[in-house]
Amino acid sequence: xxxxITQHPFAAALLALVSLGLVFGALLGFASVxxxxxxxxxxxxxxxxxxxxxxxxxxxPGCRPYAEAIANGDDINKCPPxxxxxxxxxxxxxxxxxxxxxxxxxxxxxxxxxxxxxxIGCTKCIQACxxxxxxxxxxxMHTVIASECTGCDLCVEPCPVDCIEMRxxxxxxxxxxxxxxxxxxDLIASDRRGNSPIExx
Amino acid sequence: xxxxxxxxxxIHPPENKTQSLQDNIxxxxxxAQLIVPLSQHIGAPAAPIVNVGDRVLKGxxxxxxxxxxxxxxxxxxxxxVAAIEPRxxxxxxxxxxxxxxxxxxxxxxxxxxxxxxDYRSLDKNTLVDxxxxxxxxxxxxxxxxSSVKLSGGKDKPIDTLILNGTECEPYITADDxxxxxxxxxxxxxxxxxxxxxxxxxxxxxxxxNKPEALAAMRAAAEGTGIEVVSxxxxxxxxxxKQLIQILxxxxxxxxxxxxxxxxxxxxxxxxxxxxxxxxxxxxLISRVxxxxxxxxxxxxxxxxxxxxxxxxxxxxxxxxxxxxxxxxMGGPMMGYTLQDTAVPIVKTSNCVLAPTVEELPPPPPxxxxxxxxxxxxxxPVSLLPQQMYWFSxxxxxxxxxxxxxxxxxxxxxxxYVCPSxxxxxxxxRASKAEIRQAQQDKIKAERSKERFEARQxxxxxxxxxxxxxxxxxxxxxKAKQQSATKDGxxxxxxxxxxxxxxxxxxxxxxxxxxxxxxxxxxxAQAARSGDAVSETAEEKTARLEKQLAxxxxxxxxxxxxxxxxxDNNDDNVEAFRxxxxxxxxxxxxxxxxxxxxRASQAPAxxxxxxxxxxxxxxxxAQAxxxxxxxxxxxxxxxxRLTTQIAxxxxxxxxxxxxxxxxxxxxxxxxxxxxxxxxKTQAKxxxxxxxxxxxPAAEPEPPAEASNADDPAAQAIARALAARNAxxxxxxxxxxxxxxxxxxxxxxxxxxxxxxxxxxxxxxAAILSDTLAKLQGKxxxxxxxxxxxxxxxx
Numbered sequence: 004x005x006x007x008i009t010q011h012p013f014a015a016a017l018l019a020l021v022s023l024g025l026v027f028g029a030l031l032g033f034a035s036v037x038x039x040x041x042x043x044x045x046x047x048x049x050x051x052x053x054x055x056x057x058x059x060x061x062x063x064p065g066c067r068p069y070a071e072a073i074a075n076g077d078d079i080n081k082c083p084p085x086x087x088x089x090x091x092x093x094x095x096x097x098x099x100x101x102x103x104x105x106x107x108x109x110x111x112x113x114x115x116x117x118x119x120x121x122x123i124g125c126t127k128c129i130q131a132c133x134x135x136x137x138x139x140x141x142x143x144m145h146t147v148i149a150s151e152c153t154g155c156d157l158c159v160e161p162c163p164v165d166c167i168e169m170r171x172x173x174x175x176x177x178x179x180x181x182x183x184x185x186x187x188x189d190l191i192a193s194d195r196r197g198n199s200p201i202e203x204x
Numbered sequence: 205x206x207x208x209x210x211x212x213x214x215i216h217p218p219e220n221k222t223q224s225l226q227d228n229i230x231x232x233x234x235x236a237q238l239i240v241p242l243s244q245h246i247g248a249p250a251a252p253i254v255n256v257g258d259r260v261l262k263g264x265x266x267x268x269x270x271x272x273x274x275x276x277x278x279x280x281x282x283x284x285v286a287a288i289e290p291r292x293x294x295x296x297x298x299x300x301x302x303x304x305x306x307x308x309x310x311x312x313x314x315x316x317x318x319x320x321x322d323y324r325s326l327d328k329n330t331l332v333d334x335x336x337x338x339x340x341x342x343x344x345x346x347x348x349x350s351s352v353k354l355s356g357g358k359d360k361p362i363d364t365l366i367l368n369g370t371e372c373e374p375y376i377t378a379d380d381x382x383x384x385x386x387x388x389x390x391x392x393x394x395x396x397x398x399x400x401x402x403x404x405x406x407x408x409x410x411x412x413n414k415p416e417a418l419a420a421m422r423a424a425a426e427g428t429g430i431e432v433v434s435x436x437x438x439x440x441x442x443x444x445k446q447l448i449q450i451l452x453x454x455x456x457x458x459x460x461x462x463x464x465x466x467x468x469x470x471x472x473x474x475x476x477x478x479x480x481x482x483x484x485x486x487x488l489i490s491r492v493x494x495x496x497x498x499x500x501x502x503x504x505x506x507x508x509x510x511x512x513x514x515x516x517x518x519x520x521x522x523x524x525x526x527x528x529x530x531x532x533m534g535g536p537m538m539g540y541t542l543q544d545t546a547v548p549i550v551k552t553s554n555c556v557l558a559p560t561v562e563e564l565p566p567p568p569p570x571x572x573x574x575x576x577x578x579x580x581x582x583x584p585v586s587l588l589p590q591q592m593y594w595f596s597x598x599x600x601x602x603x604x605x606x607x608x609x610x611x612x613x614x615x616x617x618x619x620y621v622c623p624s625x626x627x628x629x630x631x632x633r634a635s636k637a638e639i640r641q642a643q644q645d646k647i648k649a650e651r652s653k654e655r656f657e658a659r660q661x662x663x664x665x666x667x668x669x670x671x672x673x674x675x676x677x678x679x680x681x682k683a684k685q686q687s688a689t690k691d692g693x694x695x696x697x698x699x700x701x702x703x704x705x706x707x708x709x710x711x712x713x714x715x716x717x718x719x720x721x722x723x724x725x726x727x728a729q730a731a732r733s734g735d736a737v738s739e740t741a742e743e744k745t746a747r748l749e750k751q752l753a754x755x756x757x758x759x760x761x762x763x764x765x766x767x768x769x770x771d772n773n774d775d776n777v778e779a780f781r782x783x784x785x786x787x788x789x790x791x792x793x794x795x796x797x798x799x800x801x802r803a804s805q806a807p808a809x810x811x812x813x814x815x816x817x818x819x820x821x822x823x824x825a826q827a828x829x830x831x832x833x834x835x836x837x838x839x840x841x842x843x844r845l846t847t848q849i850a851x852x853x854x855x856x857x858x859x860x861x862x863x864x865x866x867x868x869x870x871x872x873x874x875x876x877x878x879x880x881x882x883k884t885q886a887k888x889x890x891x892x893x894x895x896x897x898x899p900a901a902e903p904e905p906p907a908e909a910s911n912a913d914d915p916a917a918q919a920i921a922r923a924l925a926a927r928n929a930x931x932x933x934x935x936x937x938x939x940x941x942x943x944x945x946x947x948x949x950x951x952x953x954x955x956x957x958x959x960x961x962x963x964x965x966x967x968a969a970i971l972s973d974t975l976a977k978l979q980g981k982x983x984x985x986x987x988x989x990x991x992x993x994x995x996x997x
Contacts, residue, residue, distance in 0.1 A: 055650070056652065066656075088599070134655040134656050134659065135659050153648075174297075175299075176293075178641075180638075181296065181637060183597075183630065183634040186597060
């Protein structure tokens with residue numbers, strides 16, 4: 004054996020490499036079958052960060068399809084309901100640069116409201132609601148189950164009598180919270196002094 | 205002397221307590237209006253149980269507790285309920301919440317109430333219920349319902365009962381003066397709590413900056429086994445968890461409750477309220493509140509009714525609004541600015557602070573964090589405030605949670621010591637809220653996802669079900685078709701006719717069976733599919749007859765309904781009647797139309813000779829379509845007339861029947877029916893005359909229409925008979941014809957006879973004679989036929 008190696012170093016190296024390759028190849032092939040992951044774990048993680056409004060504002064029919072698109076390399080800045088917070092979380096998860104939101108403005112959390120005396124009971128909004136949050140029957144007034152509404156506004160457009168509006172969610176005593184102070188403390192005293200002549204001038 | 209532990213950090217701000225301790229507790233009196241918020245505690249708001257305009261007495265419950273963690277509210281004085289509406293409440297948001305507004309009548313009339321003389325004989329649960337019904341909520345500031353604290357922790361024995369008389373925040377002296385003046389009541393309350401909780405030891409913690417209170421309490425607790433513990437003053441020793449640590453050395457676990465380590469902690473104000481509730485039956489309707497600050501010239505403590513507007517107290521203390529920089533509810537460390545002086549004092553309001561600019565200057569602008577670490581030294585919970593500050597600014601919620609932001613008691617010690625004047629505690633409050641919000645959003649997102657997926661699944665399932673049903677129907681139709689082809693049943697006739705007509709069109713020479721019924725069906729099929737240019741006369745007749753029949757049916761149903769409605773005295777009688785009338789009108793129109801159509805068809809001249817009636821019919825139709833109307837063969841005419849007569853007879857029967865029914869029921873339509881009967885009779889007569897007028901040159905009379913229900917079968921029979929009649933008939937065939945014709949006639953005669961017998965008609969005898977004769981003829985014919993068939997074979 005040693006003789007073979009010393010006599011034919013090239014052949015021995017070749018042999019060793021080829022056999023290593025075969026062994027590891029077989030190992031990897033076995034592992035890929037044995038430890039096969041069902042589904043797309045990255046898409047699952049991305050989906051967990053999306054707000055699940057199912058609004059379709061990203062251009063995909065729901066949060067899951069967008070999560071899959073992101074997992075396949077789509078931009079992470081297409082979710083207006085999620086806003087900057089979601090973009091930051093996605094950037095953190097995927098290890099990419101956070102981009103500014105690809106929309107005019109961040110969607111204000113809102114809830115659909117049906118002006119009930121104008122509703123004609125056409126059920127079009129019920130069919131449009133992605134989370135079954137509208138209650139009603141044909142030729143009977145419909146209403147929104149506010150606690151289940153994601154504020155996706157998909158029901159607004161199909162309404163033939165325009166009796167649905169999106170109302171921003173009002174702050175109540177239970178949901179009120181302190182705001183963060185304005186971060187002025189990044190200035191040091193000399194900065195502030197420097198500002199005053201400019202203001203004076 | 206008891207061992208005292210120390211807490212980490214803490215600060216020593218100027219106490220400023222002496223100003224408000226110059227005078228005794230003074231009753232604030234009854235303001236003109238009391239504003240009683242329905243939610244003065246942690247938990248579900250109380251539900252109002254009085255109405256606007258009701259007169260309420262002092263101590264009457266006006267809002268009942270909703271849920272376990274809740275507390276009722278009571279009227280603090282007698283008067284009238286002026287409104288139940290949202291009013292601005294003491295809350296940092298400055299928002300409104302539902303309040304019961306009472307216009308006081310000044311009589312201060314108590315509702316009948318009675319204390320429990322010997323509470324020791326009572327069940328603990330009864331006592332806890334009494335406390336709950338008295339609406340007692342933690343008076344130290346948080347407002348946690350006292351009964352919940354006392355009823356919880358049954359599984360864990362309570363080792364230590366602690367009464368909190370620390371009152372560590374600057375300026376506030378409400379508990380201090382209460383201990384000085386009402387020590388006996390506090391100790392009595394403590395005894396009640398001891399009876400309920402059954403602790404091994406009872407401690408009352410008082411900071412050493414309240415010597416008079418300490419002395420009073422110690423005097424009152426003499427011989428009761430309750431230990432009044434004094435310890436060095438330091439902010440924030442008064443925090444529940446801090447006090448527990450100071451007195452027992454035990455730390456409440458993160459996210460846990462004092463009950464988890466066998467401790468119950470109550471404020472001394474709550475203890476006094478419990479005493480008043482149990483021993484005097486008085487609910488919590490007043491409390492001691494400090495009004496202080498340099499903007500008030502007479503700072504002091506008031507025994508104030510819950511719901512008294514802050515403005516009323518300020519007026520009593522000669523408040524100078526021009527000197528006050530901001531009005532604070534609570535102390536300078538943890539209090540919040542009041543936007544409105546109309547807000548009421550609630551169960552948790554321990555202080556109204558009106559400082560001047562010199563006293564409490566606005567915080568200087570914040571500067572950059574220099575990482576000095578003073579905040580970490582001051583933090584009583586041993587957190588790392590400056591780290592949390594950075595994470596809070598960067599929205600790193602995970603890191604904040606890792607650094608135990610939840611354990612922050614928001615005491616403000618870090619902000620107080622910060623040399624850069626960074627309002628650290630505000631960052632933590634905001635971040636706590638953000639984290640809570642994010643958690644709620646996440647829960648909602650999960651639920652939305654669940655609902656979305658459930659909906660998707662449902663839509664898919666429905667689509668699959670629909671598809672399955674459609675397939676099943678398709679399969680069923682196919683199977684039916686196949687079985688029909690095999691059996692050659694009637695169902696397939698249409699298909700066969702289509703096939704045949706196709707074959708014909710494509711030039712296929714001979715059609716095996718030129719059945720007129722099939723042809724008619726084929727025509728009908730063609731007409732339905734829009735191929736036919738125009739309706740043939742026969743088709744029109746058939747259609748009209750069908751319509752007539754269905755209309756008659758509907759009329760009958762409508763009449764039945766009407767009758768039912770009349771019987772039941774239904775409101776809809778009129779509607780039913782008009783419906784019946786309408787249907788009748790339609791029936792008349794249809795009849796007229798049919799009659800007119802028949803009349804137009806009847807006198808058609810008969811000329812051309814055709815081998816086959818089916819072919820003749822087709823030829824006729826084609827001719828008509830071509831525009832040149834060809835004459836009917838005399839035979840065809842005869843046959844047609846016979847058919848018409850048969851059907852008219854049938855209709856006549858039906859009409860007579862109906863007429864009879866109508867007369868029997870005294871229906872208004874009897875007259876109409878009579879007309880119909882007459883008309884049909886006339887028509888029948890006319891048809892018969894026509895038939896008689898036809899040239900009797902035919903070799904054989906056409907077979908009588910059989911009474912078979914199926915018009916198609918009838919037609920087939922007729923057509924076959926006719927064909928046989930026209931063909932060069934063999935003797936045997938002729939004999940067969942004769943037999944069948946005779947059989948038919950016998951059948952018909954038999955039927956007539958039956959009818960006549962049933963009706964008791966005079967003709968019965970004649971008919972029976974005829975029947976006998978016919979029977980004889982039939983026998984002859986059969987014999988002949990038998991002979992012939994034997995010859996043939």
